[in-house]
Amino acid sequence: MLKPFDDEYFMRKALEEAEKAFEKGEIPVGVVVVINDKIIARGHNLTEMLNDVTAHAEMQAITAAANFLGGKYLTNCTMYVTLEPCQMCAGALYWSQLSKLVFGASDPQRGYRANGVQLHPKTKVVSKVLEEEAGELLKRFFIEKRNLN
């Protein structure tokens, strides 16, 4: 059966968000939150523009999704994010009781797994979805940044 709304479909939407961050000179990480095949929140990293270390894509999307739902828990939601979440974002996802987390590129240094952070026991995790695209975008960003300095 054809499944138009699979994990790759939504990860491409998250990558579109990451591209927006890239264009603003932000570390290119993007996210969408989905419920019943519908995107209810989008976000991209804005730490530089907002001068705020808490303005990661995931944090904004958690707040936006909760606003949309009218409740603070993201049960029945799937978050698609182009990079493995950090300690802060994984800690926020823990509190949100997210149902499913799908991420693209791994972050062996700053990712939540390397730092032993726990997601909520109810959260299923799928990794490496469009991993290469997400990783390439990040690599391109840091190469361009290095060449500018």
Next chain:
Amino acid sequence: MLKPFDDEYFMRKALEEAEKAFEKGEIPVGVVVVINDKIIARGHNLTEMLNDVTAHAEMQAITAAANFLGGKYLTNCTMYVTLEPCQMCAGALYWSQLSKLVFGASDPQRGYRANGVQLHPKTKVVSKVLEEEAGELLKRFFIEKRNLN
């Protein structure tokens, strides 16, 4: 020498913030951020009012302090918080490069230490400042809540 602005002084200010949370029916956690003996940000937990799991006292105070400073790093700042930060807040403090963290009550279950989260290597930690007062406030909150349900 008399030191009017010691850790207890500022922790009492954080406790005043926690009392505000209590009065709003929020889990009573309060915070102040201090630079050169001056409070530059205050906050208290607002997760229920804002319907947002990311609205912990510390997260709001990090954003507010960065706003005040006009930069995203909290170097030279001390954060006083009545309860040991959770994974999310400790993760945010990591990114903020906070100089000194002072907390009151420990949180053996949800605190960052039990969950292996790393603060920034530059962050000094002082714990157990007015621990009993902070703990009593939390205990009173949960007893009252239980009696209401």
